[in-house]
Amino acid sequence: GIQVEQSPPDLILQEGANSTLRCNFSDSVNNLQWFHQNPWGQLINLFYIPSGTKQNGRLSATTVATERYSLLYISSSQTTDSGVYFCAVFYNQGGKLIFGQGTELSVKP
Amino acid sequence: NAGVMQNPRHLVRRRGQEARLRCSPMKGHSHVYWYRQLPEEGLKFMVYLQKENIIDESGMPKERFSAEFPKEGPSILRIQQVVRGDSAAYFCASSPPRGSNTGELFFGEGSRLTVL
Numbered sequence A: 001g002i003q004v005e006q007s008p009p010d011l012i013l014q015e016g017a018n019s020t021l022r023c024n025f026s027d028s029v030n031n032l033q034w035f036h037q038n039p040w041g042q043l044i045n046l047f048y049i050p051s052g053t054k055q056n057g058r059l060s061a062t063t064v065a066t067e068r069y070s071l072l073y074i075s076s077s078q079t080t081d082s083g084v085y086f087c088a089v090f091y092n093q094g095g096k097l098i099f100g101q102g103t104e105l106s107v108k109p
Numbered sequence B: 001n002a003g004v005m006q007n008p009r010h011l012v013r014r015r016g017q018e019a020r021l022r023c024s025p026m027k028g029h030s031h032v033y034w035y036r037q038l039p040e041e042g043l044k045f046m047v048y049l050q051k052e053n054i055i056d057e058s059g060m061p062k063e064r065f066s067a068e069f070p071k072e073g074p075s076i077l078r079i080q081q082v083v084r085g086d087s088a089a090y091f092c093a094s095s096p097p098r099g100s101n102t103g104e105l106f107f108g109e110g111s112r113l114t115v116l
Helices: none
Strands: A004-007 A010-014 A019-025 A031-037 A043-048 A052-056 A059-064 A069-074 A083-091 A096-099 A103-108 B005-007 B010-013 B019-024 B031-037 B043-050 B053-056 B065-068 B075-079 B088-095 B111-115
Touching: A004 A083, A010 A019, A019 A031, A019 A083, A019 A103, A031 A069, A043 A052, A043 A059, A069 A083, A096 B031, A096 B043, B005 B088, B010 B019, B019 B088, B019 B111, B031 B075, B043 B065, B043 B075, B075 B088
Parallel strands: A010 A103, B010 B111
Antiparallel strands: A004 A019, A019 A069, A031 A043, A031 A083, A052 A059, A059 A069, A083 A096, A083 A103, B005 B019, B019 B075, B031 B043, B031 B088, B043 B053, B065 B075, B088 B111
16 A cells, blocks of 8 residues: 655754655655644644645645655744644545654744 | 534543444535544544445454444444553544545544543
């Protein structure tokens, strides 16, 4: 089956810093989603981004489908950005969303 | 427009009891997915259902676990004779019908099962 790898596994930032999270996948995909799981366990949809670039406030994402990777950018990080960021891919062979292992982000004040 | 609704949010069971988790998809969505998240791990696919049909159950444990999505009412994930290893967060997601299905899934807040 398809493999989804995220890096780095852990990241500690000082408030105000910028960061880039990466997601690599091993096969062609129909779409890709980024999620934020906050410290209370809620999964929040950040981006639905099968290709191209999208921006939402301090967050932006880019997927280069032909090269099988996606990047999530967080600028001017805040303590509320802490949590785990998951990348997940959907490919029709599986008909389901496959998650990476996540990047655990901790933003210190 | 209510999102995906899961209940209960928290459930405590003793070993050997049954656990039933319910999921109501977003309005207009006819596809339901169940995922399990063990402590300190990512989300693992369990089962994909449409109304009255199990489409893909490749992630379901072979025993004690079952899922349904009846014509009327919520989807149910049922775990019989629970063991401590079943303690986890169970997330439900829904998506629109296949004709308009972009593959984008929307998740509920999860049901956290603790087995004593």
